[in-house]
Amino acid sequence: MPADLTFPLRLSFQVAATATLLVAIVGVPLAYLLARREFRGKEIVDLLVTLPMVLPPVVVGYYLLMVIGRNGLLGAVSTRLFGHAPQLTFTWGAAVIASAIVALPLTVKTARSAIEAVDPRLANASHLLGRGELATAALVVLPLAWRGILAGLTLSFARALGEFGATIVVAGNIPGRTNTMPLELYNLITFGDWGKATAVVVVFTTLSAAVLFGASRLGRAVRP
C-alpha cells in the first residue's frame, strides 16, 4: 500500500466506524419501535428511513446541505440561538453524517425483521412475569435478535465505507482532510494513476466480500 493511501484508508475506517456507531444508537431503537409498536405516522417514519436506500446519494447530499450547510436549517437555528453557525460542511464530521444517513436503512430493515421474528408470546410472557418494555427488550427480545442486528450493522459499516455521492456534496474532496477511500479512488482514476487505483480497488473488493460473507453467516443463523 503506497504511503499516500494510508490517510484515506484510515479516514475511511474512522468515518465508517463512527457512522456505524451512530446508526446503532439511532437505528436499533428505531427498528424496535417499528417492529413492536403501533403508532401514528409509522408508515411515514418507515418511508423516510428507507428513502436514502433508493435515492441517488447525491440527492441525499443535497438535502443534507440544506440542513447542515452554511445557509442551511441548522445554521439558521444556531445563529438565532447562539449568534454563530458551526462549520460542519467540508469536515470529516459531515462525511460521518452523510454515511450514517445512507447506511441507516440497512440496519433498520435487517434489525426490524430480526426483532419481528422473535415470538411475541415471549414478550407477553415477560410482561406477565412483571417486566416492563425496557427489561423485556434488553433481556428477551434483543438477545434473541442480536445476530440479525449485528448483520444489519455489518452491512451498514460496509455501505458507510463505500459512501461517495452524499459525502462529496457535504464533505468535499479535500486532500488530507476529507478524501476518504472512494473519493481518493475517483481522484486516482481522474489523474490516470492506474497502479494505485488498482490497489485501492483490490482492497475495497476484498473488504466488501469479507463483510458480505460475515453478514450472510450471521443472517442465516437468524432463521433456524
Add this chain to the structure above:
Amino acid sequence: MSGISVDMRLEVPGFALDVDWRVGNELAVLFGYSGSGKSLTLRALAGLVRPGFGRIEIAGETLYDSSRRIHVKPKRRKVGYVAQDPALFPHLSVVRNVEYGLHEHPRRERRERALETLEALGIANLAERRPGTLSGGQRQRVALARALAREPRALLLDEPFSAVDNPVRQEMREVVRDVRERFGVPVVLVTHDMYEAYTMADRMVVYSGTGEIQVGTPCEIFSRPKSPEIEALITAERLWVTG
C-alpha cells in the same frame, strides 16, 4: 374475597363477549366449544386484552374497572399465565427462566426460591437444561414453575395440556391439582375436553356459545343443565368422549 370475579363486555373484530361469573379460591374450569370466548376471557384476566366495559377482580384486587378507569397492566397483575405454548425463553436455562420473574426478590434469594419451586414440580434435575432440550410435558412443568414461583394471585391455564400426549396429559392434570393444593392459589383452567373438565373442576363455568353461562359443581351442571344449549353441549361432549 379470595376468588375471581368477572363482569365484562369485550369486543374484538367479528366477536363480542359478554360474561358475568365468579368463583372462589378453588380450581375452576372454563368449559365450552372452541370459539365461545374462553381464551379471550383468560387473556382479559391476564390484561393482554382490554375489555370495553365492566369489572375484573382477582383475590380482592380490582384489576379492571371501566367506571373508575382502572386497567392494571399485565406486568402489575401478578397472575400466572400458562398457555398451550409454554413460551419459555429459549436462550435461558430452566432455572434462569424461573428466576426471570423473581426480580423483585433480593438477588441471593432468587436462585434458592426458583430451585424450591422446581423441586415442588418434580423437575429440579432439569434446572441447568435449555428449554429446547426438554419434552413437551417437561416444558409445561417449567412454565408452571415459572408462573408459581412469583406467588401469583391466580393461575390462568389456557389449554396447557392440549399439545402433549395422553399419558403425560394425565400426569399434568395431577400436577395441577397438586400445585393448586400446595400453593393455595385460585386456578382457572380453560378446556374444551369434557373429561378434563369433569375430573378436575371444583367448579365449572360453562359457556353455552349463545351467551348464556352456567356456574356450578360438575355434579350440578350434569344433573341440572340450565338450558337446552348447555345440555346439548355436555351431552354431545359426553357421547364424543365415550364413543
